[in-house]
Amino acid sequence: MMGKTDGFLLYKRREDGMRAVEERIKDFKEIHAEQSHEERCRQAARCMNCGVPFCQSGMKLHGMFTGCPLHNLIPEWNDEIYRENNEHALKRLLKTNPFPEFTGRVCPALCEKACLNGMEGDPVTIRDNERFLIEYGYEKGLLEPVIPSIRSQKRVGIIGGGPAGLAAAHRLNQRGHTVVVYERDDEIGGLLMYGIPNMKLDKSIIKRRRKKMEAEGIIFHTGVCIGKDITLEELRNQYDALILACGAKQERIPNVEGIMETAGIIKAVDYLKQTTKALPGLPEINAKGKQVVVLGGGDTGNDCVGTCIRQGCTSVIQIEMMPKPPTERTADNPWPEWPKTLKTDYGQQEAIHVFQKDPRIFSHTITALIQKDGILQALEIAEVHFEKGKQIISEKREQIDCDLLIIAAGFIGCETQLPLSLGITCTQRNTVSTAEGYYMTSIDGIFTAGDMHRGQSLVVWAIQEGLMCAKEVDEWLMGYTNLI
Numbered sequence: 318m319m320g321k322t323d324g325f326l327l328y329k330r331r332e333d334g335m336r337a338v339e340e341r342i343k344d345f346k347e348i349h350a351e352q353s354h355e356e357r358c359r360q361a362a363r364c365m366n367c368g369v370p371f372c373q374s375g376m377k378l379h380g381m382f383t384g385c386p387l388h389n390l391i392p393e394w395n396d397e398i399y400r401e402n403n404e405h406a407l408k409r410l411l412k413t414n415p416f417p418e419f420t421g422r423v424c425p426a427l428c429e430k431a432c433l434n435g436m437e438g439d440p441v442t443i444r445d446n447e448r449f450l451i452e453y454g455y456e457k458g459l460l461e462p463v464i465p466s467i468r469s470q471k472r473v474g475i476i477g478g479g480p481a482g483l484a485a486a487h488r489l490n491q492r493g494h495t496v497v498v499y500e501r502d503d504e505i506g507g508l509l510m511y512g513i514p515n516m517k518l519d520k521s522i523i524k525r526r527r528k529k530m531e532a533e534g535i536i537f538h539t540g541v542c543i544g545k546d547i548t549l550e551e552l553r554n555q556y557d558a559l560i561l562a563c564g565a566k567q568e569r570i571p572n573v574e575g576i577m578e579t580a581g582i583i584k585a586v587d588y589l590k591q592t593t594k595a596l597p598g599l600p601e602i603n604a605k606g607k608q609v610v611v612l613g614g615g616d617t618g619n620d621c622v623g624t625c626i627r628q629g630c631t632s633v634i635q636i637e638m639m640p641k642p643p644t645e646r647t648a649d650n651p652w653p654e655w656p657k658t659l660k661t662d663y664g665q666q667e668a669i670h671v672f673q674k675d676p677r678i679f680s681h682t683i684t685a686l687i688q689k690d691g692i693l694q695a696l697e698i699a700e701v702h703f704e705k706g707k708q709i710i711s712e713k714r715e716q717i718d719c720d721l722l723i724i725a726a727g728f729i730g731c732e733t734q735l736p737l738s739l740g741i742t743c744t745q746r747n748t749v750s751t752a753e754g755y756y757m758t759s760i761d762g763i764f765t766a767g768d769m770h771r772g773q774s775l776v777v778w779a780i781q782e783g784l785m786c787a788k789e790v791d792e793w794l795m796g797y798t799n800l801i
């Protein structure tokens with residue numbers, strides 16, 4: 318049934334939005350703002366309950382995914398929110414998504430890009446509605462631990478406590494298997510914890526989830542590095558099945574002479590992790606009083622820009638190799654495809670507010686470092702363009718002052734030493750191999766999921782992979798599965 322038949326005509330899209338820039342750059346608290354109850358119902362009423370809901374389709378079009386990979390039952394819970402049946406709406410949300418508090422904060426909302434309302438106008442505020450529902454659930458005490466009544470006597474070990482490992486742990490534990498998660502960091506969450514900054518996802522949200530999962534019976538061993546503290550072989554002998562969910566955190570380092578030896582250069586994830594760990598203080602390497610350059614115009618680069626501004630940098634520039642995308646969809650990139658358009662994210666908006674200009678320099682790359690006594694002073698940059706996929710760098714060079722360079726130039730796969738230690742086959746892209754659409758590695762009983770399997774991706778994909786992997790593990794352990 319459609320909630321309100323003319324909601325999409327009557328009401329304009331109104332996002333929850335963010336706290337005002339001048340206020341939010343003073344702290345590392347979450348940027349998300351709140352919405353009134355009445356407005357929430359109106360936003361949900363904008364959903365047309367489409368016969369073919371592209372929002373929940375999660376399909377590949379022209380090589381890029383669009384729609385929700387978890388196939389969240391979006392029109393159903395939008396309708397329930399409009400009717401103020403939030404408790405039931407939450408149940409429908411939790412049917413497909415075990416962690417809406419993560420996706421409701423950090424997902425780029427593939428669902429909204431595919432929403433039919435977005436074909437001519439503005440999509441439904443699906444992600445905001447999702448975050449509202451899960452927070453409503455916690456506030457009203459609707460998320461009490463669900464302890465499985467029967468245990469299977471099967472034991473599953475999961476290596477990596479990021480969203481992929483956590484999603485698999487959740488599903489397998491609910492099914493009744495005994496689940497132990499090994500995480501080498503001091504906290505679970507993977508890049509949710511020590512990649513994505515606090516202003517997007519406060520770390521108390523991850524700790525809240527951990528408490529619930531522990532109460533449900535999942536055992537977490539943090540500060541344990543598999544391959545170092547315990548070998549994979551040893552672990553294999555202790556469990557009926559293992560899942561490798563170690564992420565794909567190997568950063569791409571540009572080929573510039575001296576880049577790893579010069580002081581004043583740091584990799585993005587190291588920078589963001591140190592920042593989170595040092596809060597409310599400053600880490601040893603920080604942006605205070607510095608002229609910062611972030612190499613890489615993507616989401617990680619944007620998080621670094623927002624972090625530098627909060628640490629009090631004197632300037633920030635973001636260098637991006639690719640040309641500036643169009644502001645509107647082009648004719649060959651129609652709805653419901655993923656829009657290849659310019660996105661000015663929160664960090665860039667903050668830089669524009671503070672320094673009155675967009676921090677991004679498109680179609681450029683770094684060609685040399687200028688240093689004194691091993692300390693970075695400036696960068697030499699040049700224009701770059703592509704011909705038949707080949708990078709052409711202009712002869713003309715420019716110099717920009719820089720005393721902190723943050724490398725956010727993408728990722729080149731997982732650390733393959735661990736799977737290779739047992740002879741597990743890896744791909745040339747440094748991911749762990751499986752048959753297409755499956756999660757079992759080349760060794761029986763050892764599975765893989767998340768970035769380690771598909772390459773650096775998104776939280777929503779890590780969750781989807783964790784759930785699908787859990788289903789395969791369950792079938793392997795029991796000879797059948799009822800998991801979805």
Ligand SMILES: Cc1cc2nc3c(=O)[nH]c(=O)nc-3n(C[C@H](O)[C@H](O)[C@H](O)COP(=O)(O)OP(=O)(O)OC[C@H]3O[C@@H](n4cnc5c(N)ncnc54)[C@H](O)[C@@H]3O)c2cc1C
Pocket residue numbers: 423424425476477478479480481482499500501502505506507508509512513514517541542543544562563564565566585586589616617620735766767768769773774775776777779
């Ligand atoms: C800075 C940054 C910002 C991002 N922002 C977003 C965003 O806004 N939205 C979004 O959707 N995606 C974002 N992503 C991508 C997203 O975080 C990842 O795709 C996702 O976290 C992958 O989940 P995962 O569980 O596969 O791996 P990870 O999150 O990387 O977790 C893997 C875990 O395995 C642990 N581990 C590794 N090796 C071992 C070992 N040998 N023993 C024990 N533990 C081990 C690691 O410590 C880590 O905790 C961002 C990524 C980065 C780097």
Ligand code: SF4
Pocket residue numbers: 363364365366367370371372373391392395431432433434441443
């Ligand atoms: S595509 Fe948009 S309007 Fe249609 S069901 Fe999904 S959220 Fe509602």
